[in-house]
Amino acid sequence: MDLVVPNCVYEPADDSELLRDEAKNYAKKANLILDMGTGSGIIAIACALENPQAKVIGIDISKEAVACAKENAKSNNAKNCEFFVSDLFANKKLQGKKFNLILFNPPYLPTAKNEKIKGKLNLAFDGGKSGRETIDRFLDEFEKYIAPGGILLMVDSSLDGTNKTLEKLKTKGFKTKIIASKSFFFEKLSVIRASQSV
Numbered sequence: 001m002d003l004v005v006p007n008c009v010y011e012p013a014d015d016s017e018l019l020r021d022e023a024k025n026y027a028k029k030a031n032l033i034l035d036m037g038t039g040s041g042i043i044a045i046a047c048a049l050e051n052p053q054a055k056v057i058g059i060d061i062s063k064e065a066v067a068c069a070k071e072n073a074k075s076n077n078a079k080n081c082e083f084f085v086s087d088l089f090a091n092k093k094l095q096g097k098k099f100n101l102i103l104f105n106p107p108y109l110p111t112a113k114n115e116k117i118k119g120k121l122n123l124a125f126d127g128g129k130s131g132r133e134t135i136d137r138f139l140d141e142f143e144k145y146i147a148p149g150g151i152l153l154m155v156d157s158s159l160d161g162t163n164k165t166l167e168k169l170k171t172k173g174f175k176t177k178i179i180a181s182k183s184f185f186f187e188k189l190s191v192i193r194a195s196q197s198v
Contacts, residue, residue, distance in 0.1 A: 001049075002075055003040050009068045010039040015105050015155045015189050018180050019043055022153055022191050023103050024050045030100035031055065034145065036138065038083060041069025043103055048078040059086040059094075088134070089141050098147035104154040106134050132160050139168050143196075151195050153179075158188040169194045 005011045012020075020043045027033060027047035031054050035044035038058030048056040058081060060066050066083045073081040084093060135156070142152060152174070156162045162178075169176045174194040181190040 001042065001045060001072075003042060003072050004068070004075070005040045005072075006064065006068060009062065009065045012040055012042045014182055014184075015157075016040075016042050018182055018189060018191050019103060019105050019153060019155050020046045022180050022193075023047055023101070026101050026151055026153060027051045027054060027056075030151075032097065032099050032147070033057070033101045034059070034094075034097075034099040034103065036088065036102065036104040037061075037106060038069050039065050039105070041072045041081070041083065043105070044069065044081050044083070045073050045076050045078045047101075047103070048073070048081045049076065052080055054080060056081045057094075057097075057099075058083045059091065061085065061087045088138055089145060094145065097145060098150070099145055100147050100150045102142060102146055102150065102152045102154075104138060104142075104152070106138060106154065132164065135160060135165060136168070139165070139172070143172060143174075146196070149196070151193060154192050154194075156190050156192055158190075159186075162188070162190055162192070165192060 023043050024046050027050045033047050033056045035058040038044050038060045044056045044058035058069050063085050066085050069083045156165045166176050177193050178190045179193045
């Protein structure tokens with residue numbers, strides 16, 4: 001995949017690649033896919049190319065990221081993608097939609113005031129003091145947008161407390177499983193799969 005990523009947009013790293021590799025498998029069976037916090041568009045584009053029959057929507061709080069994702073989709077000939085700006089589920093274009101697959105690589109780094117990065121790129125990293133600010137907002141809302149039998153795949157880090165995410169999903173009635181992980185000396189990244197208990 002040919003990606004051009006400006007300095008103000010999150011450049012795909014280990015977390016993006018972990019989620020992309022898993023998402024491609026699930027995209028094959030989905031007809032409506034949401035890539036939350038799309039950034040460069042790497043995951044949305046991978047899913048769109050994997051399943052040209054699917055409709056893929058990528059959203060990001062950063063208008064620069066949305067513009068970047070649109071350009072990358074165009075240059076990779078991913079014609080079944082749509083990108084627009086939204087702070088999580090705030091955009092009215094999402095109302096009433098039920099997705100078979102929701103993907104999210106959230107900002108999960110615990111970030112104190114003196115650790116913030118200048119400019120828009122901070123949005124991709126800054127998870128608030130606990131690292132859970134955006135994660136918990138997302139978990140409070142996402143089930144309204146998931147189709148019956150739909151699946152959530154999201155990245156989580158040991159730095160924000162992966163067990164807290166798993167517990168929150170379970171209390172909402174979702175079955176959870178860690179389907180991929182990668183360990184570093186300072187953290188462990190995981191991809192969590194959540195599906196509704198039937």
